[in-house]
Amino acid sequence: MKNSWMRVIAGTVIVGGIGGASVVGASALNTAKAPKVSAEKALQEVFAKVEGTVQEVELSFEEGRYYEVEVESSTHEYEFTIDAASGEFLEQASDQETAPDSxxxxxxxxxxxxxxxxxxxxxxxxxxxxxxxxxxxxxxxxxxxxxxxxxxxxxxxxxxxxxxxxxxxxxxxxxxxxxx
Structure with a gap:
């Protein structure tokens, strides 16, 4: 079975060129690392904590899979890190202090x-x-x-x-x- 897969990959390289093999490899990698928690669910968790405008949502693969979410409110800029497998908050940071009369x-x-x-x-x-x-x-x-x-x-x-x-x-x- 292992040899069959090697022939398919080798055939892809010969017929499709190096670029074809890269696409096959990238697709297999992306499927294997697909997050269990959707970006929408991650945003729901963020909005349960803060109200504001989403500036950026990024799925990162460094040191595991997690979402980096940036939210801006009238008094704060927040950065959240949410585990893409469990939906748990890994980190929350605020760039500005709360206004004293918020x-x-x-x-x-x-x-x-x-x-x-x-x-x-x-x-x-x-x-x-x-x-x-x-x-x-x-x-x-x-x-x-x-x-x-x-x-x-x-x-x-x-x-x-x-x-x-x-x-x-x-x-x-x-x-x-x-x-x-």
Whole structure:
């Protein structure tokens, strides 16, 4: 069997030239090292921790397989390293210190927000506090944190269309999506 594979590779080199063998070798290498965790899943894990704009996602093969994700928020630039096999965070670094008066560092009274009643209807908020991540003319993003300061839910409210999405950050599933 081993000799058969050697003849196939040798035939590829003779017929396809050296470049053909390189492509075959590269394809076999890429298939063998394909990540078990998708880039999308890695980004879900990152967004459970921070809110911002993705600057770069790179799959690295140095010293194992991992994703390098760069995210920029209004107060920080983050770099995350996530294991491509397990989805676990290997490292998290922030390029800038948190602004001392960051609006996200304090709970907000969300009772006057248009989406408040729908959030209360779909999520048990008894032991959670609302934290404002973004509030601009187009949308409002809130995180609901538990007593330990861990993010439990994320809400995204599109003001012009009055659409709301509520995401459970533990399992990444939607709790609610629709108009209010």
């Amino acid at each position: 609006g996200f560092s304090r709970p907000v009274d969300a009772a006057n927000y248009a989406e408040f009643a729908m959030i209360e209807k779909n999520v048990n908020t008894d032991s959670l506090t609302y934290h404002l991540a973004t509030d601009n003319p187009g949308n409002r993003i809130l995180f609901l944190l538990n007593e330990n300061g861990q993010k439990q839910f994320k809400t995204i409210y599109l003001k012009h269309s009055r659409e709301l999405e509520i995401i459970d950050l533990h399992n990444g599933k939607r709790v609610y999506q629709g108009k209010i």
